[in-house]
Amino acid sequence: MSSHHAAATPHVHRDDVGSRMGMWIFLFTELILFGGLFIVYAVYRFQFPDEFKLAAKELDTLVGALNTIVLLTSSLTMALSITAIAKGSKKLALFFSWTTLFLGLVFLVNKYFEWGHKFEVGIYPQSAVLTAKSNGEILYFGLYYTMTGLHALHVIIGMVIIAFNVWFIARNVVHQHSYVKLENAGLYWHLVDIIWIYLFPLFYLLH
């Protein structure tokens, strides 16, 4: 089936396109993972529209909007860090990467206070306050905790990946002529942002 062989072993080089392709494919699995939860949300919101609206009143739209802005900005700084490294500005790349990490932390702190507030008013799975509510409300909060919880876990994972890249940049493993690792970290981070872009209106903007 092959009629002749190439004259010598082909020049071996890096394949960044393939590397990014791998990360994109992984992102599809994350999309479907959260997608399953969105399906559950869709079914129950379809069945309990009024209760969902009622339950959503417990959420603070301002905090949600703030967190949305925080994540969108972190996506910006992530993208800027890649431009910086591509232009050879190591310091700027580090700055933007650190800023991204910081914004991720801000997001998580906000989340912590949000959840904390709900625990304080007695809204958590199996609590007396929650079980006294209507079924639709119970489902809403079940989904709220599960979806924002799983999302927060992915924020943490994303931050770990970016932290590794900060180290790579500092050690010149990632540099102007080899930065696909940083690109892949960015891809992951942007997906985390996209999930929140959908979570925000679905949980915070029902009224």
Add this chain to the structure above:
Amino acid sequence: MAIPLNNVIEKTFYQEGTNAYKGLLGWLLTTDHKRIGLMYFYAMSVFFIVAVTFGVLIRLELLTPGRTIIDPQTYNSFFTLHGVIMIFLFIIPGLPAFFGNFFLPIMIGARDVFFPRLNLFSWYLYMVGGILAVVSLFLPGGPVDTGWTFYIPYSVRSSTNVVPAAIAAFILGFSSILTGLNFIVTIHRMRAPGMTFFKMPLFMWALYSTAWIQILATPIVGITLLLISIERFFGVGIFDPALGGDPVLYQHLFWTYSHPAVYIMALPAMGVVSEIIPTFSRRTIFGYKFIAFSSVSIALFGSLVWAHHMFTAGMSGVAQFIFSFLTFFVSIPSAIKIFNWVSTLYKGSIELRTPLLYMLAFIAHFAIGGLSGVMIGALSINIHVHDTSFIVAHFHYVMFGGVAFAFFGALHYWFPKIWGRMYNERLGIISWAVMTVGFNLLYMPLFIMGYMGMPRRYYDYLPEFQIWHVISTVGSWIFVIGLAIMIYNIWISRKKGDPAGADPWGGATLEWTIQSPPTLHNFHEIPVVTKGPYDYSHYEKPAEAK
């Protein structure tokens, strides 16, 4: 260039590794796709034998009504574990993790997969998931008894180790995803010069389609298993009717993965059939493009039919109608393949060797299993045979008589390439014949019983069913004898078989152009491909390795 018979002209990959370690660490830390494939094989063989044992014990219990050897709780755990181990530890990883890993790079003219270290990580995930599943048998709470489907509400209420089993399945799903990811990128980026998509062997098309199902369907079961675990820990109530949740929604999520999962199992097996039949017919495959496209179609259509597992669960009439209608469609691409395989054999120069025998059995068994599947896709029939042994017969015909037989056939086909020796042909044929007889005796009665009303997963039964149960159990013993002969043959022949050359079968795909066993880097020079696979136009029968 004539390649001598016993042609180990260079160090094999057994003798030369990807790291500096010798012995066990040379394997456990390898990034060589061939060693990783073999590690999968050895591990899954152990899990397979454990699962077969559970199966034999189930059949032994069902020899008589009432108690035969075990109590009902144990019986429930046995069929759960049989299913969990067979599905998640043998059939789903099965062909891709062993033969895919070993041969995908070689058959496209590459030196390895795109992400070799990720490949090793996939194997570790497989091992962790498998060990966790086994450990869950012995933790307090006892082995899980919910059936491999983990249906709500029982999976939340059962006092057995549901969470460890669910997490084990989650980890195994992750392993499956990473393998699929690796294969997709490898096929896109590492094909040898000249090998377009339509010059790839059909096994590659099968693995490629399978990989996409792994990517797009597995995460759904991932989230479903997570939700069960969250439910058991936190009582969130997402599927609890008392809190407004819907158990049927669980079923939707579960089957949205688990139906495509059966195509993860079946597609690679069909790919193997497409490899072996041309070789032993000395003809190019009939309708290459039809088979390639049918693989993609099966992946696509197979994602549209999941609720045919739920016809009696209480769905809307519209859903039942639509899913039944779509289910009929998914049989068409499979039928196309069968037609093309048979057409390849027709007027071919047939050599009836062990691998081909397994492929013929595949065609027969898959036809029976597949047709019975079309039957149960019809709503009127489904109402009567849902949750009976008719269903059990259906899926064992496709999964076992189909996929597992294809696995055995592939094992014999690629045996000389992997171990550099030939298995014993006589033992190969005998074990095939005994297994085929045993298998059909084991499952044909289940069609009959199911039609007569014998429920599945039942510990006890009415006396009128006993004769069929006895035939079936005897069939399981006959099958196991054949299996033992095959295992003996494979085990012994690895070291004691006659030395095999590069191409004992006269195969026409790239793996037969390199030495047996392969060198570490597969090829001296990456070949430049000018022709498609299965080109027998200049066929010359090679000198046989006896």
Add this chain to the structure above:
Amino acid sequence: MTHHHDDSHHHESHVVGYGSFTFVWLGLLALTGVTVAIAGIDFGKWTIPAALFIATIKTGLVLNIFMHLKYEQRIFKVFVGVSAVTLLIFFVLTFFDYGFH
């Protein structure tokens, strides 16, 4: 990671400038503002589709510009399309059940 690769050598991937990214970010902020604003308006049964529509535009911007999809090879866009359609199919088929109870 080193690999054999049969493509001809291509140029370094396209680099998007600081300004372009910032511009997109401002657009995303604006769209977020729009989303919040219209939440106050009662669209009845169109509320969810409206919110999702805007979210999808934002996602499109993130995908194409931040994630560089616009500048990648066409196969990447095919992959994204296939994945999105697959998820959509899961939604639609599930609602053939729930939409007709």
